[in-house]
Amino acid sequence: MWIILLFTHLICNTGYNTVLRHAASDRKLDPLFLSAIMSTAIAAPAAVGIFITGIEWAAFSPKYILPYIAAGTIGILFHFLNAKALERTEASVFSFLYNFRIGIVTVLGVIFLGEPLLPVSLAGGAMVFAAGFILMGKSTARPSGVMLSISTALMISVLNLLEKYLITGMGYTNYMFTVSIIEAIILWLIVIAGKRAVGKPFAEKKEIATLMVFRSLSAYGFTLALAFGAYVSIGTYISALICVTIPIAAVIFLKEKDSLRKKTIAGVIALVGVTLVFVATR
Numbered sequence: 001m002w003i004i005l006l007f008t009h010l011i012c013n014t015g016y017n018t019v020l021r022h023a024a025s026d027r028k029l030d031p032l033f034l035s036a037i038m039s040t041a042i043a044a045p046a047a048v049g050i051f052i053t054g055i056e057w058a059a060f061s062p063k064y065i066l067p068y069i070a071a072g073t074i075g076i077l078f079h080f081l082n083a084k085a086l087e088r089t090e091a092s093v094f095s096f097l098y099n100f101r102i103g104i105v106t107v108l109g110v111i112f113l114g115e116p117l118l119p120v121s122l123a124g125g126a127m128v129f130a131a132g133f134i135l136m137g138k139s140t141a142r143p144s145g146v147m148l149s150i151s152t153a154l155m156i157s158v159l160n161l162l163e164k165y166l167i168t169g170m171g172y173t174n175y176m177f178t179v180s181i182i183e184a185i186i187l188w189l190i191v192i193a194g195k196r197a198v199g200k201p202f203a204e205k206k207e208i209a210t211l212m213v214f215r216s217l218s219a220y221g222f223t224l225a226l227a228f229g230a231y232v233s234i235g236t237y238i239s240a241l242i243c244v245t246i247p248i249a250a251v252i253f254l255k256e257k258d259s260l261r262k263k264t265i266a267g268v269i270a271l272v273g274v275t276l277v278f279v280a281t282r
Helices: 002-026 031-053 062-088 091-098 101-113 119-134 143-170 172-193 206-227 232-239 242-253 260-280
Strands: none
Touching: 002 031, 002 062, 002 091, 002 206, 002 232, 002 242, 031 062, 031 172, 031 206, 062 091, 062 143, 062 172, 091 143, 091 242, 091 260, 101 119, 101 143, 101 232, 119 232, 119 260, 143 172, 143 206, 143 232, 172 206, 206 232, 242 260
C-alpha cells in the first residue's frame, strides 16, 4: 500500500515543483504568497478531515509538544525555502541538489528511529547523492540558489523524521490535520501583516488549482505512506526519483534544455542508485 502512496507522492511532487518553478521565476510571485498557497492546499483537506474523524486531544502529551512545535515551524520554513529556491534555480538543477537529503535522512533515521542501514541501500543512496555534485558547477545555478536548494533538503529531512515520530506517537489525524491548519493560518497572517504582494492574476488562472492539487497529493501521499509503515529513509529514496522526473518535466513544460548531456548522465546515475535502494527493500 505504501509503495502506491509513495509513487503518488513522486508524481505529484514532480508536478508541484514544476508549476512552482514557473510561478516563482517567470511570474515573479512573492515566495511567501506561494508558501501560503501551498500550505492552504494541505490544510483544506485537513479542515474537512477534522469534522469527520475528530481530534483526540489526549494525544497531545507533554513529550510530543516540542517536536510538534518544531515540525510546524520547519514546515513553514520548508514551504518558503522551496519557493525561494525555485525562484533562483532551474527545476532540473533543484531536483538534484534537493536529493542531498538522502544522506541526511539515512543518518537521522538510523540514529533516531532505529531504521536498518542496508549496504545496498547505502550504495544506492550514495549514487543519488553523487548525482547532485555533477551539476554543482552548472552556470545557471547561482550560489544563492544552490544554498537555498540544499537548505530546503535539510528542512524536509528533519521534517520527515519528526513526522514519522509524531504520526507513530500521536496518530495520523491528530498530528497531520492540526499542524496543517496551524501552518496555513500563520503563513497567511504573515502575508497579510507584511502586506505582501498577492498574485491576483495567478490566483485567477487554473495554474493555482494545479499547484494546490499537486502539493496536497504530494504531502498526503508521503505522510500516509509513513503512517502505513514506510521507513523514512525508503520513502526518501523513492521520492528521490524526482531527479529523473523533474528534468523531464522541465524540458517539456519549462523548456529547460541546456546542459542536457550533463543532466542525462546525472539522471542515469541517480536512477541506478534508486533502483538499488528499491531492490534492497524487496
